[in-house]
Amino acid sequence: MIKALTKDDQIESKNLRSCKSTMEQEKKISASFIYFFGAFGGILFGYDIGVMTGALPFLQSDWGLEGNALIIGWITSSLMLGAIAGGALAGLLSDKLGRRKMILIAAVLFIIGSVLSALSPHNGQMYLIIVRVLLGLAVGAASALVPSYMSEMAPAHMRGRLSGINQVMIVSGMLLSYIVDYLLKGLPETLAWRLMLGLAAVPAIILVFGVLALPESPRFLVKMNKLDEAKRVLSYIRKPEEVESELKQIIATAKQEEHAMEITSWKTLTTGKYRPLVIAGIGVAAFQQFQGANAIFYYIPLIIENATGHAASEALMWPIIQGIILVIGALFFLVIADKFNRKTLLKIGGTVMGLSFILPAILNSVIKTETNPMLIVVFLCIYVAFYSCTWAPLTWVLVGEIFPLAIRGRASGLASSFNWIGSFLVGLLFPVMIASMSQEMVFAIFGIICILGVLFVHFFVPETRGRTLEEIETEAAKNLN
Secondary structure, three states, X not given: OOOOOOHHHXXXXXXXXXXXXXXXXXXXXXXXXXXXXXXXXXXXXXHHHHHXXXXXXXXXXXXXXXXOHHHHHHHHHXXXXXXXHHHHHHHHXXXXXXXXXXXXXXXXXXXXXXXXXXXXXXXXXXXXXXXXHHHXXXXXXXXXXXXXXXXXXXXXXXXXXXHHHHHHHHHHHHHHHHHHHHHHOOOOHHHHHHHHHHOOHHHHHHHHHHHOOXXXXXXXXXXXXXXXXXXXXXXXXOOHHHHHHHHHHHHHHHHHXXXXXXXXXXXXXXXXXXXXXXXXXXXXXXXXXXXXXHHXXXXXXXXXXXXXXXXXXXXXXXXXXXXXXHHHHHHHHHHHOOOOOHHHHHHHHHHHHHXXXXXXXXXXXXXXXXXXXXXXXXXXXXXXXXXXXXXXXXXXXXXXXXXXHHHHHHHHHHHHHHHHHHHHHHHHHHHHHHHHOOHHHHHHXXXXXXXXXXXXXXXXXXXXXOOXXXXXXXXXXXXXO
């Protein structure tokens, strides 16, 4: 027989629950922990971008793919093909399930895809392409989710710097993959490339455990009407006196968008006040890839081989040099991120990047004699240095902060997909292009695209530095009136 609780027992039970609730609310999560693991998905993103750089020469030799430019392009670019869908799906689902949960799902997909890649059957080109499409779903999801999560967690005056941590993570993942490739190059070729691809599972496992402890974005919690949780999360990452005012601002914006959220669809992105912001965000994301950066990151050993005549498998120190430049540039960006306007940095970076690609072709045509074959590599290093501290990080900062709350999930996912469409086409077509024309001419084409990107930023991209996400939306609405 169950004994009924006395009035005193009920009061004591209520007090215990209240005490437990208070203790849970007072249990803090370090802001540094949140920002670190919030951006850690970039490590996986970067590793999977970079690892094929070193693995490809061994895979080519193991499967006898030398000279088959189209298959090489498909194996390399299949990752980006999956990322196109991954970015869009993650953006859509994150509006329903939350940023944190989707980052966790992406980490699990990373683990599965990495292991399956390492277990590819011999000469299983189609198998590896399909598996890398699956892995690309996770890569695309990370590219969309991490900037969105970081921008929603970061205060306005630090958003550029903290969102830039994502880029530091990406290039650190790339450098890690280059170092792993270099350390494993002495193994038998069939084992070397499999280990290179499979070891991506290690940081993915770390990310799973880290994300399990992360809180959800306060802006998403407000959207779900979980105001107490949103306030608690803000208390982790804001000064006490800032929590109430920011929560009120987020709630006010959420109320303004409530009706729009009910009728939001993909068509919404192209109508009314959202259209110019969507064009700006998607345009910057697309230009970042069509500028040709990933042609360097995916194929630098093959570029060195074409320039010097030495085997690509002997040029694995060059990716490490490029990786070091990328990391230094990303760290430099953290210093300058919130000191200069976004548009200023994009225009300076794009101009230097364009000239770095165009000048070798001009020198070759003006001098009329063959220049040092390593000259193009020197200019590529200049390109990478400016790319790493301007377009590489700022693209994702803008994608994270330019879209209004009502469309942020869909729009950031769509921007990520356009970014990956560019990456896919560059990865697929670059081997074919250098097989049919000189490297100088190929990079000159990318240089012209860099200059077009500068013009696009000047005319179509609004300035967002130092403004809250709500202020950016309000300002864009005023400009339309």
